[in-house]
Amino acid sequence: MKLDPWGAVHVDDYSKLFVEFGISNFDQILSELENPHPYMRRKIIFGHRGYEPVLAAMQKHEPFAVMSGFMPSGRAHFGHMMVMNEIIWHQQQGGDAFAAIADMEAHAVRGISWERCRALGINEYILSLIALGFAPKEGSHIYFQSENYSMRNLAFELGSEANFSEVSAIYGFSGETHISHMESVMAQSADILHPQLKEFGGPKPVATWPTV
Template identity: 85%
Template sequence: METRLDPWGAVHVEDYTKLFEEFGISSFDDILPELVDPHRYMRRKIIFGHRNYDAVLAAMKSGRPFAVMSGFMPTGRAHFGHMMVMNEIIWHQQQGGDAFAAVADMEAHAVRGISWERCRQFGIEEYILSLIALGFQPKENSHIYFQSKNYDVRNLAFELGIEANFSEVSAIYGFSGETCISHMESVMAQSADILHPQLEEYGGPKPVVIPVGADQDPHIKLTRDLAYRMRRFLVERRGDYISVRGKAASQELMQAAESALRGTGLGQVKRYEEHIDITDLQLREGQRIDEAQQEIEELIIRLETEHGEYGFIPPASIYHRFMTGLTGGKMSSSKPESYIALTEDPKEAAGKIMRAITGGRQSLAEQKKLGGEPDKCTIYEFLLFHLSEDDKELLELDAECRSGRRMCGNCKKDVAERIKRFLDEHQQAREEARERLPEFGIRL
């Protein structure tokens, strides 16, 4: 059966590897060895796929500018599933990236009918305080914001709307004649969220990574297409030469590109009506042709921005697995029994753990004989995703479970205590974060 990724629906992916073939998502395993100190989500294959993360990694390793951006729709309580995105934003900020976190109040208002007042309340109390408590820092070109209050985003959404049409957006998201216009506009706002870290006000074009669940891939694909359409040139390698192809570039811009390319000394420059070729490449010692192509790409992007264009780089993305709900299926804000909120009473949270579905067998005797199935256990997932930093400990627990030496009751008691301790500490950090809100330009 074909997998459908719906940003506003209930998506449960049985086989993540199918997404590589069906949606063109690349396996993160291919790029993992290049990371010196990967996040535990990366090491543990919780982050399973990516689009063009190579560009972000290259910038990270070379010290060049890059950014991370993601957001939260304030329709309910923030839970451990949302915390995954928060941790990924914070990790990339710690690696030197600019960090952007959006409260998608325009989307919540248009799609879910949440009032503006409730959007603000949920946004601050559920998401922003937890994000700060987990380690998001107030740095230059790092921002937490509400969509409706960010006019850079709103103005860019209007510009992006010129490049999109009703038929295309309807085909991507399954919109019908009953879909309200504001819902469609919220799609453009999300594309603007993703691209606005590349505006000149925020340091100009740079690689940007969007950490999301696989259900958000339609937003990523549309935004990558829109970034491409906003460009005026396309830099391509064609065998042993490089071609700079005009995409609705003015004659003035073509002339400027020709002059700039001649000044690089990278090869023979010949201009045609709608493209410019660089042949007989003169590569510097040790330089590869793909590195020369990247140099030309960066030159052309600077040229575009100097002439009032955007010069957007298509955004990268990383995809994480969904957390399993405590009652089975996807952890969802619409099912309180399926999740533990970051603001939940620690004792009540511990009680939910004690009632959760596990990967154990039907009886104690069967468990001892056949062993458990930690890969199907919501309790083990809490350890894997959030509550254990020690990979060796997880391997030992996995082995004990599969061998039948470890019983579900012991695991539940252990995880219940850990989650109670985590929530006690996190909620104290949230109160400290409340005092720091003005540092992030947010007032209660």
């Protein structure tokens, strides 16, 4: 099976993916959550990879964060809403919340204009997050990739640790792939890691949810 990080893939057998990518069954930790989200109880969320540190931080009332992103290439849909609900749930459990509007990725991968990215980001994603209950408080961050220089600086540093062979093996890039498309991968990685920067409180467990 070939997985496409920028497209839809039909999966016939999740057990193979669990083995290949080291995914654990979420049922194994469900009973340890004091107030599990309905998606967890109803097995909509049925796998995880390394969620235990986030769970431990919740139980000990220690710092943790949740992070996900939304590529503003079209209207928000039900799948986006589900990810938004998970961000909000983690925020309600005491976590710092980071929601990226992946305009750099939309511009590089889908060819969406910057103006269109901004309009969709605000009207479809940011307003939806707030309407669903995202709380604008300390530790909460909604940002456009293009405007977050902490993330962009980190992406640059990550780029110095990666090479074309590595990203090609992971993402299937070829000699025809635009450089900006490759750079968007570093931006994604920086999105995930930057909640642990000193300015955001330093190292902590971070729950990451799919970018849809």
